[in-house]
Amino acid sequence: MPNRRSDEQVIAEPNTVAALLRERGLRVTPQRRAIFAAFEGGRAGHPSADEVYRRARSQLPELSRGTVYNTLNEFVSAGLLTVVSIGRVQLYDANTADHHHFRCRSCNRLYDVHPIGANKISLTDDFFMVEQTTVLLDGFCGECASPSAA
Amino acid sequence: MPNRRSDEQVIAEPNTVAALLRERGLRVTPQRRAIFAAFEGGRAGHPSADEVYRRARSQLPELSRGTVYNTLNEFVSAGLLTVVSIGRVQLYDANTADHHHFRCRSCNRLYDVHPIGANKISLTDDFFMVEQTTVLLDGFCGECASPSAA
DNA sequence: CTCCGTGCAAAGATTTTGCAGGAAC
DNA sequence: GTTCCTGCAAAATCTTTGCACGGAG
Numbered sequence: 001m002p003n004r005r006s007d008e009q010v011i012a013e014p015n016t017v018a019a020l021l022r023e024r025g026l027r028v029t030p031q032r033r034a035i036f037a038a039f040e041g042g043r044a045g046h047p048s049a050d051e052v053y054r055r056a057r058s059q060l061p062e063l064s065r066g067t068v069y070n071t072l073n074e075f076v077s078a079g080l081l082t083v084v085s086i087g088r089v090q091l092y093d094a095n096t097a098d099h100h101h102f103r104c105r106s107c108n109r110l111y112d113v114h115p116i117g118a119n120k121i122s123l124t125d126d127f128f129m130v131e132q133t134t135v136l137l138d139g140f141c142g143e144c145a146s147p148s149a150a
Numbered sequence: 151m152p153n154r155r156s157d158e159q160v161i162a163e164p165n166t167v168a169a170l171l172r173e174r175g176l177r178v179t180p181q182r183r184a185i186f187a188a189f190e191g192g193r194a195g196h197p198s199a200d201e202v203y204r205r206a207r208s209q210l211p212e213l214s215r216g217t218v219y220n221t222l223n224e225f226v227s228a229g230l231l232t233v234v235s236i237g238r239v240q241l242y243d244a245n246t247a248d249h250h251h252f253r254c255r256s257c258n259r260l261y262d263v264h265p266i267g268a269n270k271i272s273l274t275d276d277f278f279m280v281e282q283t284t285v286l287l288d289g290f291c292g293e294c295a296s297p298s299a300a
Numbered sequence: 301c302t303c304c305g306t307g308c309a310a311a312g313a314t315t316t317t318g319c320a321g322g323a324a325c
Numbered sequence: 326g327t328t329c330c331t332g333c334a335a336a337a338t339c340t341t342t343g344c345a346c347g348g349a350g
Contacts, residue, residue, distance in 0.1 A: 027304060027349055049340075064307045069340060071305090084286070085235040088314070088339075100285035106294035113287060119269070121285070127292035134286045135250035135271070136234070137263065142277035144256035177324055177329060199315075214332045219315060221330090238314070238339070 024078045034060040035071050036080070039094035046084060046091040046101075046110045084110065102128050174228045184210040185221050186230070189244035196234060196241040196251075196260045234260065252278050 017036045018028045026032075038047060038055035047055065053068045072092055075081040084091045084101055091110060100113040100121055116122045123130065167186045168178045176182075188197060188205035197205065203218045222242055225231040234241045234251055241260060250263040250271055266272045273280065 029305065029349070031306070050338095062307075064309095066308075066341080067306055070342095073341095083237075084284070085237055086286075087233075087235055088238055088240060090238060090339085100287065102287040102289070102291070104291040104294055105288055106290055109291065111291065113285070123287075127295065128287070129290040129295070130287045131289035132287070134234075134288070135263070136236075136284045136286075137250065137252040137273075137278070137280045137282070138255055138284070139252070139281035140256055140279045141252070141254040141259065141261065144254055179324070179330065181331070200313095212332075214334095216316080216333075217331055220317095223316095240314085 020080060021078075026074060026078060030060060031056075031063055031067050032071055034063060035068060036075070036094075039081070039092070044094055046093050048089050048091055052092060086110070102130070105131070170228075170230060176224060176228060180210060181206075181213055181217050182221055184213060185218060186225070186244075189231070189242070194244055196243050198239050198241055202242060236260070252280070255281070 017033055021028050021032060034056040035052060037059065038044070038052045049069055049072055050065075052072065053063070053065055056068065057063050072081065076083055076092075079096060080094070082093045082096055084093055086103060095112060098115055100115070102111040102113050102123070103109070104111070111128070113121050113123065113128075167183055171178050171182060184206040185202060187209065188194075188202045199219055199222055200215075202222065203213070203215055206218065207213050222231065226233055226242070229246060230244070232243045232246055234243055236253060245262065248265055250265070252261040252263050252273070253259070254261070261278070263271050263273065263278075
């Protein structure tokens, strides 16, 4: 994000969430802060809704599951998070930059795979033995001519 | 890697199903034939388990949902089908050849996208407006270094 | 003050599992 | 005759929804 409005204080962490939410007309609440906080720190990973629930709850015990689901959906709509569907579970990813994922069939962990250049990805940072590649594109098909970029 | 470039010869006669099943030590039953038949014909598409259930049931009314789920899972394990996770729904695909998918955000339809050459795909057959690309690799990570046979 | 967001719990949707009888081999 | 498959139904998962209260703006 190169262009940042610096007319005011640039307070770092907790404030950013609030700013992001307000920017999209969403209210700022302790619950939302706790939920967003579940993605911070190095070990954020790709938590499921339930994992987010557990993490956020350790910080805000009254938090309810429903709120977590609602909030995650709103964060996704707002572009703060993305979703990765793995089997029948949805995993949430706070890394909204362009990247892909590698899933280990053995330990089930989900790794980020970063693009290098236009259509290449780097698999050399770690040692990955790729057995299957799944590509899912989405957008608008011919019959549903898109409104957004015509 | 993929050599079967010819046609839709992948799906075939009732007899082939039996052969395929037997080949993997699976028993051949009317239920399994009906379930497999749900993928035959031009409009096979990418049915959900429930859609398979509906289709197969029209041909074998006593069929139960549980059997459909069990069977689909076995077919996937046996390599006869593959799964595409879209949100919290799993769609089954009888096309086991190397290919990808395009999902329309408007009509929700799932189209096949065929690879042309090593790392290219063709989007020109129809008119697709791609808004997002999701790539999911899977296999074994460094820590789980694992030979395919064990 | 006015709404939106939350908690709670129940409903929904999808998939899995346990068990006894029956079919496939 | 064994063994695996099936039907049925209940359970397990994961997610959404309805409603009244309380906090954010």
